[in-house]
Amino acid sequence: MEYLSEKFSLEGKTVAVTGGGGTIAKALAEAYIQAGANITLWGHRAQSIEETKRFLSDKLSCEDRVQVVVCDTSQEEDVRKAVDACCEIFGGIDVLVNAAGGNRGKAPLVDLDIKVFQEVVNLNLIAGLVVPTKVVAAYWIAEERPGCIINMASMSSYIPLSGVWAYNASKSAVKNLTMACAKEFAHAGIRVNAIAPGFFIGKQNRDLLIDRETKEFTPRGMDVLRHTPMGRFGDVQELAGVALLLASEKAAGFITGVTIPVDGGYLVDNI
Numbered sequence: 001m002e003y004l005s006e007k008f009s010l011e012g013k014t015v016a017v018t019g020g021g022g023t024i025a026k027a028l029a030e031a032y033i034q035a036g037a038n039i040t041l042w043g044h045r046a047q048s049i050e051e052t053k054r055f056l057s058d059k060l061s062c063e064d065r066v067q068v069v070v071c072d073t074s075q076e077e078d079v080r081k082a083v084d085a086c087c088e089i090f091g092g093i094d095v096l097v098n099a100a101g102g103n104r105g106k107a108p109l110v111d112l113d114i115k116v117f118q119e120v121v122n123l124n125l126i127a128g129l130v131v132p133t134k135v136v137a138a139y140w141i142a143e144e145r146p147g148c149i150i151n152m153a154s155m156s157s158y159i160p161l162s163g164v165w166a167y168n169a170s171k172s173a174v175k176n177l178t179m180a181c182a183k184e185f186a187h188a189g190i191r192v193n194a195i196a197p198g199f200f201i202g203k204q205n206r207d208l209l210i211d212r213e214t215k216e217f218t219p220r221g222m223d224v225l226r227h228t229p230m231g232r233f234g235d236v237q238e239l240a241g242v243a244l245l246l247a248s249e250k251a252a253g254f255i256t257g258v259t260i261p262v263d264g265g266y267l268v269d270n271i
């Protein structure tokens with residue numbers, strides 16, 4: 001056990017999680033706290049990040065290790081202030097988890113609302129990756145401090161999902177930029193990787209997968225299950241192992257530029 005804790009402990013480290021009020025952010029924050037880290041939750045909705053903080057504090061008795069910062073991660077100035085706030089309380093940041101992201105509905109391409117398309121690209125790419133990466137990597141480089149970034153890719157980073165045009169475009173770019181940033185920042189001791197969750201029911205996709213009125217799976221939800229060899233949706237707790245691995249310098253210090261699927265076999269489905 002000592003060997004495991006030496007490899008995976010995040011004692012004394014600080015993890016910044018964007019989209020801090022979200023479903024996956026909450027599960028990952030819980031895993032990082034259990035591994036000994038401090039957490040700073042960055043989200044643009046005060047209520048949801050406060051709720052996550054309360055949940056974590058009640059469950060893990062860790063109030064002094066969880067900070068919330070109201071922050072729109074598409075805005076550089078907001079992210080700079082969040083970095084400063086985190087440095088003031090915890091003395092620095094070691095890991096950035098880019099978990100802000102999501103989708104808005106689906107439509108045939110010919111009916112596409114271009115404004116919605118731009119919003120989703122802005123959410124997943126600008127707020128979900130580019131701005132926080134730019135600001136936090138600049139901080140690490142200026143401080144000559146190593147760092148680790150974990151992005152959120154998707155199954156649509158590999159194979160487009162029908163009707164979610166902006167989500168496909170932005171999530172394939174997340175995988176691409178994970179590789180590009182890994183190369184860009186390797187010289188500075190900054191590793192950049194991504195997790196590609198299969199299907200986990202969250203706020204962003206609930207309405208696509210479960211009928212609000214009947215509570216039954218939608219035809220799309222049934223399709224997902226048919227295409228997932230393990231025949232079920234994931235439980236967000238099942239993302240913890242890979243999140244801990246990628247964050248740990250001792251366990252993953254030579255891993256950079258990869259996207260790791262956690263998908264019940266979705267990507268290996270065949271006929």
Ligand SMILES: NC(=O)c1ccc[n+]([C@@H]2O[C@H](COP(=O)([O-])OP(=O)(O)OC[C@H]3O[C@@H](n4cnc5c(N)ncnc54)[C@H](O)[C@@H]3O)[C@@H](O)[C@H]2O)c1
Nearest residue numbers: 019021022023024044072073100101102127152200202204
């Ligand atoms: N749930 C899944 O099945 C699944 C699958 C694959 C990938 N993902 C990806 O994982 C990430 C998290 O997904 P989730 O299911 O937890 O989503 P979620 O909707 O529960 O959480 C996303 C959070 O991001 C926050 N957010 C949105 N815009 C923001 C901004 N500009 N600044 C700060 N915060 C902002 C939202 O308020 C929300 O709390 C997303 O990138 C999503 O695309 C999720």
